[in-house]
Amino acid sequence: MVENAKTAGLSLGAGCNNSCVFCFGSEKNSGPFTCVLEKAAAALKQHQAAGVDRLVIGGGEPTLCENLGAVLRLAGAMDFEHVQLRTNGRLLADPARCRAVVEGEVDEYAVSVHGAVAAAHDFLTQSPGSLIQTLAGIQNLKKLGQRVAVCVRVVKSNYRNLPEIVQLAAALKGDRCEFTFVDASDKIGDEQDWLIAKQEMAGPWIKKAVLAGRRLGLPMTVSGVPPCVLGGESWTRQVCAFPGPVRFNAGAPCFPGQSPAAKGPKCDSCRLFDSCAGPSLAYTGRYGWSEFKPLPAH
C-alpha cells in the first residue's frame, strides 16, 4: 500500500450479479458484459497522467466483464504502485475462472462480505447462495497466494455480527479487514431508515470487532466513523480512515465512498480535532450531532 497515495477508480460498468440493499447505482442481477478496451485504456492513461498511484478497479461487479483479463493487462502495463480489484467474489468460486483472473496480477482483492452466516449476508445482497460462493471465491484466491481484504458494509442488521465476520475473515486467512459505515446519503430515503445503524449503537460493536481483529493479527480499518464513536483510545487514530474523494471514469456504485465529512459544533474542544475529518454530513444531516462527543485532553 502506498502511503498518502493518490487513488483513482476504474469502473468497468454498473452491472452486478448481486442486488445489495444499500447499493443505489448498480444494475442489479445483471449478466456478463464486455468492456470497450479503448475506453478503459483512455481512462487508465488519464489516471496515469494525473499521477495516480493507487488504482481501484470496480463496478458494478468487475468479474462479470468477459474481457477482464485484457483490462487487467492494460492496467498492469502502466506503472501504478498498487492495483486493487473490488469484487463480490462470487464468480471466483469457479477455480478455473479464479485462476484466469489471478493471471492479471492485481495486488489486492477487496472482497465484500456482509454477514458471517448466509441468512445475514444473503439478505443484504438479496441473492440466495451468494455467501457460499463469495467464501469459495476467497478460498480460491488464497489457495493461489493472493492478498485478500475482507470488506464489510456496516448497516443496522449486521453491526452486532461484526466480531463474527472478523473471526470468519481470520479463518479464511484474509490479509486485512475493512469496515465501511453505510453512507446515509439522500439516496437512502426515510423509508429505508431501517438500513442505517445509529453510530452510538454500532460503535461498541465496531470497537469489539476491531479489537478482536487486532488480537488475531488482522490490520483493521473503519471508514465513515470518527474516533470518538469508538472511544477515542490511541489505536482509533490508526484505524479510523478518512478516504478522500476518488475520481472515477464512470459511476462506480460499489466503491465504498462516503459523502463529504465535517467536524461539528463542539469538535474544536476534542483532543483528536487535528487528526479527525468528522462524521459524514449526510449522517449528521439525518441524525444530528448529539452522538459525537469531544474527547477531553489527557
Ligand code: SF4
Ligand atoms: S473531532 Fe469531533 S467527530 Fe472527531 S473524534 Fe472529536 S468529537 Fe468526534
